[in-house]
Amino acid sequence: MVELTQEQIEKLKQLGRTQKExxxxxxxxxxxxxxxxxxxxxxxxxxGCHSGGAGNVIDAFKExxxxxxxxxxxxxxxxxxxxxxxxxxxxxxEIKGRDPFLYQQVxxxxxxxxxxxxxxxxxxxxxxxxxxLSTYLKNKELSLNLPFFTKQKKVVLKNLGHSxxxxxxxxxxxxxxxxxMKCLEMKPEEVIQIIKDSGLRGRGGAGFPTGVKWEMLAxxxxxxxxxxxxxxxxxxxxxxxxxxxxxxxxxHQVLEGMMIAAYATGATSGxxxxxxxxxxxxxxxxxxxxxxxxxxxxxxxxxxxxFDFMAELRYGAGAFVCGEETALLESLEGKRGTPxxxxxxxxxxGLFGKPTAINNxxxxxxxxxxxxxxxxxxxxxxxxxxxxxxxxxLTGKVQHSGLVEVPMGTKVSEMVNEIGGGTSSGKxxxxxxxxxPSGGVIPASHLDLPLCYxxxxxxxxxxxSGGMIVMDYDDSMVEIAxxxxxxxxxxxxxxxxxxxxGGYQMLQLVKKIADKRGSAADLEKIKEIGSAMKRxxxxxxxxxxxxxxxxxxxxxKEEYDAxxxxxxxxxxxxxxxxxxxxxxxxxxxxxxxxx
Amino acid sequence: xxxxxxASVNETKEKVEKLLVKWKxxxxxxxxxxxxxxxxxxxxxxxxxxxxxxxxxxxxSQIYAVLTxxxxxxxxxxxxxxxxxxxxxxxxxxxxxxLIDAIYNCLGIKDGETTxxxxxxxxxxxxxxxxxxxxxxVVNGKTYRKVVPADIPKIIAEWRSSITKK
Numbered sequence: 001m002v003e004l005t006q007e008q009i010e011k012l013k014q015l016g017r018t019q020k021e022x023x024x025x026x027x028x029x030x031x032x033x034x035x036x037x038x039x040x041x042x043x044x045x046x047x048g049c050h051s052g053g054a055g056n057v058i059d060a061f062k063e064x065x066x067x068x069x070x071x072x073x074x075x076x077x078x079x080x081x082x083x084x085x086x087x088x089x090x091x092x093x094e095i096k097g098r099d100p101f102l103y104q105q106v107x108x109x110x111x112x113x114x115x116x117x118x119x120x121x122x123x124x125x126x127x128x129x130x131x132x133l134s135t136y137l138k139n140k141e142l143s144l145n146l147p148f149f150t151k152q153k154k155v156v157l158k159n160l161g162h163s164x165x166x167x168x169x170x171x172x173x174x175x176x177x178x179x180x181m182k183c184l185e186m187k188p189e190e191v192i193q194i195i196k197d198s199g200l201r202g203r204g205g206a207g208f209p210t211g212v213k214w215e216m217l218a219x220x221x222x223x224x225x226x227x228x229x230x231x232x233x234x235x236x237x238x239x240x241x242x243x244x245x246x247x248x249x250x251x252h253q254v255l256e257g258m259m260i261a262a263y264a265t266g267a268t269s270g271x272x273x274x275x276x277x278x279x280x281x282x283x284x285x286x287x288x289x290x291x292x293x294x295x296x297x298x299x300x301x302x303x304x305x306x307f308d309f310m311a312e313l314r315y316g317a318g319a320f321v322c323g324e325e326t327a328l329l330e331s332l333e334g335k336r337g338t339p340x341x342x343x344x345x346x347x348x349x350g351l352f353g354k355p356t357a358i359n360n361x362x363x364x365x366x367x368x369x370x371x372x373x374x375x376x377x378x379x380x381x382x383x384x385x386x387x388x389x390x391x392x393x394l395t396g397k398v399q400h401s402g403l404v405e406v407p408m409g410t411k412v413s414e415m416v417n418e419i420g421g422g423t424s425s426g427k428x429x430x431x432x433x434x435x436x437p438s439g440g441v442i443p444a445s446h447l448d449l450p451l452c453y454x455x456x457x458x459x460x461x462x463x464x465s466g467g468m469i470v471m472d473y474d475d476s477m478v479e480i481a482x483x484x485x486x487x488x489x490x491x492x493x494x495x496x497x498x499x500x501x502g503g504y505q506m507l508q509l510v511k512k513i514a515d516k517r518g519s520a521a522d523l524e525k526i527k528e529i530g531s532a533m534k535r536x537x538x539x540x541x542x543x544x545x546x547x548x549x550x551x552x553x554x555x556x557k558e559e560y561d562a563x564x565x566x567x568x569x570x571x572x573x574x575x576x577x578x579x580x581x582x583x584x585x586x587x588x589x590x591x592x593x594x595x
Numbered sequence: 596x597x598x599x600x601x602a603s604v605n606e607t608k609e610k611v612e613k614l615l616v617k618w619k620x621x622x623x624x625x626x627x628x629x630x631x632x633x634x635x636x637x638x639x640x641x642x643x644x645x646x647x648x649x650x651x652x653x654x655x656s657q658i659y660a661v662l663t664x665x666x667x668x669x670x671x672x673x674x675x676x677x678x679x680x681x682x683x684x685x686x687x688x689x690x691x692x693x694l695i696d697a698i699y700n701c702l703g704i705k706d707g708e709t710t711x712x713x714x715x716x717x718x719x720x721x722x723x724x725x726x727x728x729x730x731x732x733v734v735n736g737k738t739y740r741k742v743v744p745a746d747i748p749k750i751i752a753e754w755r756s757s758i759t760k761k
Contacts, residue, residue, distance in 0.1 A: 047723070047724045047725050048724075048725040048726075048727045051723075051725045051733075051740060052728060052738070052740060084727075085727025085728065086727040086728075088727065237722070238683030238684045239685045239722060239726055240722070240726075241722065241724035241726060244724040245724075277667075277722075277723065278724060314623075314627060315626065316667075317626055317629075317630070317665035317666070317668060318665050318666030318667035318668075319664065319666065320721070331626065332623055333622070333623040334622075334624060334625030334626050334627075334653075334661070335625075335657075335661065336660055337664065337665075352622060352623070393726060395684070395685035395726035395727065395729065396684070396685050396689070397688065397689070401727040401729075402727050433684070436684065469684050469688065471688060475688055483687055484684075487721070
């Protein structure tokens with residue numbers, strides 16, 4: 001970077017101060033401009049609802065509002081994820097003075113009915129008069145009193161489903177970038193102290209204290225004048241889409257978190273690494289960076305301070321192992337995503353050999369709220385060692401499948417039976433899988449288990465990034481174990497032998513048992529390989545790959561035993577037949593001799 | 596790898612060189628450049644790899660290593676109709692394997708294969724992020740939700756007729 005003269009710096013700072021004012025003005029303008037609206041329609045346009053046809057629904061709403069000449073009175077917003085994906089596309093109607101109303105499975109026809117039957121007549125009425133809807137439309141109402149909504153506590157997802165993710169003005173009006181402004185008036189170490197005090201831990205799975213990681217980076221000296229922060233958005237866990245929705249619905253919140261991280265640690269630039277399979281998330285992050293550059297949020301002497309920062313977006317390319325931080329760094333450098341041993345930790349030697357802190361999307365999304373509300377507020381949520389909330393993708397055979405944010409320590413039973421509304425099949429609940437290919441199962445006998453880092457680890461699973469898959473009595477645990485192991489074997493980078501060979505051999509044994517050819521000795525061998533992989537594999541992928549198998553053996557050994565028993569019975573029958581055949585042959589030979 | 600016609604090679608060269616301009620000066624931009632190339636051609640043609648090697652000063656072997664490491668990159672042209680079948684966990688337990696069988700019964704193709712007429716290509720993907728709609732099948736960007744095996748012949752017929760119309 002070119003050295004600046006004192007005069008140039010002063011000029012940049014002056015510009016920064018003006019840009020800060022302009023940004024705040026943008027928020028005020030948003031508020032002013034939106035005073036004219038007497039009602040709002042929020043339609044979920046996140047990946048799930050969008051796939052379900054939300055685009056057409058939004059068009060129908062707009063068209064219909066224009067027909068009634070209401071386009072300047074009713075605000076139509078395409079929002080981020082509202083949560084209850086199973087019932088999408090979702091639309092929320094808010095009319096001043098009345099309770100909000102949520103509609104499910106909205107089609108363009110229903111959208112038109114909502115405008116003509118719900119919005120148009122209500123606007124003419126006094127708020128005290130009750131709403132009259134046809135039975136057809138009434139049937140599409142989704143009660144906001146469902147435990148799915150009432151039991152959640154939204155910190156990270158606060159703005160999702162309730163704002164326009166592409167409107168920077170709205171984000172500012174909701175308090176956006178004020179946490180950054182507040183931080184720029186503090187010393188970096190004070191910011192780190194707040195994050196340390198809050199007890200925030202990494203949301204990517206391992207749960208490393210974020211403040212400590214930042215402190216490590218802050219202490220590391222600049223290399224060639226550079227230090228980095230990286231946002232890990234390579235959410236490869238199949239069955240998890242939290243980061244996708246957080247980025248798609250609140251990219252600015254993540255960017256703000258990243259910038260605070262950079263200010264606190266002295267990082268000079270930031271990198272978003274996001275899965276290529278998430279087009280909406282990529283698009284929104286790109287837009288957020290563009291808007292931030294335009295308003296001087298990114299740049300030099302930001303808001304008149306001494307802080308310079310720039311962020312870049314990089315795509316993943318479909319490799320699960322790249323969620324592992326050292327592999328991610330390789331990939332960011334444009335290479336094959338193979339991990340390398342730690343130490344050196346990325347905070348010592350990271351991207352392009354320079355000190356780097358890698359934070360998960362959800363971790364960064366927590367930063368601005370913590371700065372604004374204080375560490376004490378954050379500490380009040382959660383358990384003794386796991387503070388705050390956690391976003392889960394509650395999927396599988398559960399009635400209310402979707403994106404859920406709950407305080408840490410929420411019990412599994414609350415998640416499955418209350419928020420999730422029980423199994424979708426009506427059949428008894430069997431188990432829930434957390435942590436994806438690195439995690440394990442929580443059986444029905446452990447429904448009281450609080451969801452937090454320590455408790456999940458204790459029973460052989462892990463928090464993971466937040467995938468939570470509900471299974472009922474039809475699901476075979478051996479099949480699930482085989483599915484996950486197949487995945488990790490497929491995604492193993494092949495660098496270290498414990499993972500490459502151990503995983504493959506373990507999979508052969510699991511397949512053997514699943515195909516009713518296994519024996520009790522195979523089960524022992526699986527455990528042996530599993531323990532070797534846990535100790536010997538180079539990175540998190542290999543170390544945790546045996547978890548789904550070992551955890552299902554721990555809690556559902558009877559399923560493995562039944563398959564082994566079947567194999568044993570088959571072998572015995574074969575043995576018996578072989579013996580009989582030998583006898584017959586001998587008899588035959590004797591007869592032939594006699595003959 | 597697909598053989599390219601000489602005429603298209605020149606065209607490839609022009610397009611690739613143009614899009615590489617932006618990435619030349621940036622660090623670690625190989626994967627981004629390959630993404631853009633695949634965005635233009637639907638796959639990464641071999642002639643493009645050679646240009647990338649020259650322009651970004653990266654050995655062809657290293658580019659090949661990257662291309663084959665990541666699932667996202669294709670080295671040959673896929674079919675006209677790309678069926679992406681999700682076999683992430685949620686889709687898996689809600690019946691994705693039965694859909695894979697149904698596609699095989701209908702078209703005779705498995706993961707990564709293309710029908711003999713070059714029309715349909717099947718790729719099995721891990722989680723598209725709409726687990727609430729499981730099991731999910733995406734055909735050329737159009738999403739089919741909560742699919743059952745009986746839907747497969749209908750979906751295929753729909754796309755076959757749209758291709759013949761064109």
